[in-house]
Amino acid sequence: MNETMELPPFFDPARAGEWSYRPDAAGLRAAAEARRGRLKRVEGGRTDLLLVDLQRDFCLPEGALYVGGRSGRGAVEDTARIAAFIHRNLGAIDRIVPTFDTHTPLQIFHRSFWIDADGTPPPPFTLISEEILAGGALLPSPGVMALLPPEVAAQGLAWVERQLLHYVRSLARQGRNVLIVWPDHCLIGSEGHAMPGLIQEAWLFHALLRGAATPAIVKGDDPWSESYSAFGAEVPDRWDGGRLVKPQDDAALHDLLGADRIVVAGQASSHCVRWSVDDLLARMRALDPALPRRVYILRDGMSAVVGLDAAGRPIPELDFTPQADEAFARWAELGAHIVETTVPMADWPR
Template sequence: MDTSAPQLTTPVPSPLPLPSHFDPGRVGEIWRVSYQQRALEAEQWAREYRIPPAAADRVRVGLLLIDVQNTFCIPGFELFVGGPSGLGAVEDNRRLCEFIYRNLAHITQIVATLDTHTAMQIFHPIFWVDAQGSHPEPATAISADEIRSGRWQVNPAMAANLTQGDLRRLQAYVLHYAEQLEKGGKYPLVVWPYHSMLGGIGHALVPAVEEAIFFHAIARCSQPRLELKGSNPLTENYSALSPEVLTGPEGDPIDEKNASLIHHLLEFDALIVAGQAKSHCVAWTVSDLLQEIQARDPSLAKKVYLLEDCTSPVVIPGLVDFSEQAEAAFARFAAAGMRRVRSTEPLWSWPDFPRPL
């Protein structure tokens, strides 16, 4: 067997075929990835198609996957993103896996974010009580006025866990927090079902996507970068780059931007973005990235490509539909110079997509 490294001068087929292990019918299911077998196959795949190590890339292409986790992407899990079709995240991830495999030789690194929570956080039911001591139902929006009136109050038991027993401090903070969300024009404070629980099955990457990431890592000798977000109990963290609120009532720091990740993403020659949900974590992550770009060099927006067919908005039939908000956000990104593309289109057909020299 020829174990020599691929020759960098040999053209790589584009797009590549799909490997035989990929089963599009199982993208919406939970199963164990056979790492050792996939590693052997990935190395053979690289030899067969003469795929060079990522370190040899003259054009560095990053693929940012936002919260492609079971909790959002598997039907029946806590916050499954069904989108308009009802199977949005499953359909998105099927196309995403195919995109990764077909463009394996041109993706330098995959960066995946992981929404990460524990029980006692500001957006979980246990954090809040009404006058009768009952917790809010998931999808309840809590306004600053409702906190002032006492309609919703901090569960006193939270203080021992989060503010060393200082309930008054915690009460002052939550009012400040809700006010900051409203002043900043962000989504109101929403009580979500317990989801993406650290250590739980919902927190894990979708197996089909995890397998594709692993296959890419071995075939291209490229370590994926996994970024945890959302573990701070006192703030939401829709964006992978920054929490919703950074400071407390006295200007004291609550959390900070992920400066390291921002810098890393902007170092790529092209950055491709996909994930869930289009209306929430994808929209806010891209919005924060655009803010950073506009502060540095607005022309950098042109190197960001949004995979429109690999992301879906939050739609709960009869309750909420964030499709319009998602479309408005993506229209704003495009107006700033970012590119709206589809995974089924060849990379070289995308506007101004950089080619190797």
Template structure:
């Protein structure tokens, strides 16, 4: 396989880096016309004839995580992490239009009543937990500090409160036993049908531009709708079985197979310490089951992702760095979006 190098194209004038932190409507027909002209001007060929097939996997680049003042803005250590990440990400996409075969954005997708939202839990005073500042452990449930809100059983288990209690306890216990983060009660976020669920406008525009210029359909992947489990990773939920060892949710076997078949997979998005790290970790697990050397096909854009940091509350910077160090040790490439990277050297 011949190697290919990134960073070959200029950035089109339609991209405005000052608007990355804003929400706005993409003018699709105007951008489509520009993208077709851009492809002709720069001799950008259809993705269908790519000899080296490169996937750009974008994790949860949504308003809820990436726009300041939205529910779970990932500020990182600088306080403006996701905004700067997405500016670099858009530039990376435009500069590498001719090399990126397929773009796969994931969409964290939630409804109100889910196990990680405040409404699901109450204390003895019938108060809900404080979001982002509350973790729920098996011991908390055993001591009665937190219990399932009886009122939500009607929506989730057809009114069977005992069944829901059993599941909730099993769930938080499994998280502990599997070495996962404890159950975090998050603010309501990525709400299906809401503006927070949408892709960041600048990124949406870049993906649309790529789709037209390369004639390659953007492949959206949904995760997080199951009310009884978290789903940080796009490849699998946090817990697969219920307390009776019956299937609770499924791995995304179709996407796993697809990713392993690409010649290179580039990963970016939010947050580095959570959905990005868990997705990469699950991908690495699948790789090791097939061929550990396939890890060399994975490239992590470290300047297009940031960890969860809430000053005075939580800081997952070290967990994110430890995870990326583990990925690098397994053979994955930790790179910057501005670097000259050669794909194909592993064959």
């Protein structure tokens, strides 16, 4: 691989945490045209950069579900490093493939889906277990009835209650994250759904400079299941054996598998990155146990979800750093490479 490129003059990492920052598309086009003749493309196969859920609600402190990690600065610092990594490696990255968590208010992980015995929605970060549902501490809100599949609508609340028990039991059986009521986040059409400005700037500059395709993966819009992974729902099936969540379109995954190298960054290492990489590696291993060696995880390009108390200390039951650390170790055992944004790609393991 060639030497990394110098950072462009418009790049300002100090703007990584600014909600209001917007890239200058016209200026980026002019900069790309001026720089195109100096771009040296790396030969030797296609390199895709998979950016998992780099969206304002996750990446910026004002966001609805900011991923600050234990330091409180996690996603902001990650954003600056990822953007710099893109600019330094414009000749080596053939495609940037972002995923977008895409939600509406009435989904199983949002407050509008639930009420307590008094008819009040639960507060954010409420953990929903089988014991809570079986004891009647939380119930589906009346609006959920409108989401029922037509073939079971006549069964009403009884069907929904059985489905919700099936859901939390399935999560436990599969070793997935417990169901959590998250703050409303990444609502489609909202500012929080968009990329942070520094990432959008790097993404646009790459596309303009290289004339590159800009595929994107939209996920998470089904009301009946969480979709941490970019490649499938947490619990797609019904308690009665049918399918509840619409089948995932595998076209994006098949397209990604055509890359010779897949570099991964995004938010959060404990949730959406974790399950996306797990699904990616599982599909690779099913095809060829050696394929995970094509995957490179940017460890300093992601942070874990950590809930902090008023004093800024991690809340143990909301600190998912151990889950992220376990994932890094497991991915390495499967053959994926754990790398850093600051190490030149030419020095990465082949």
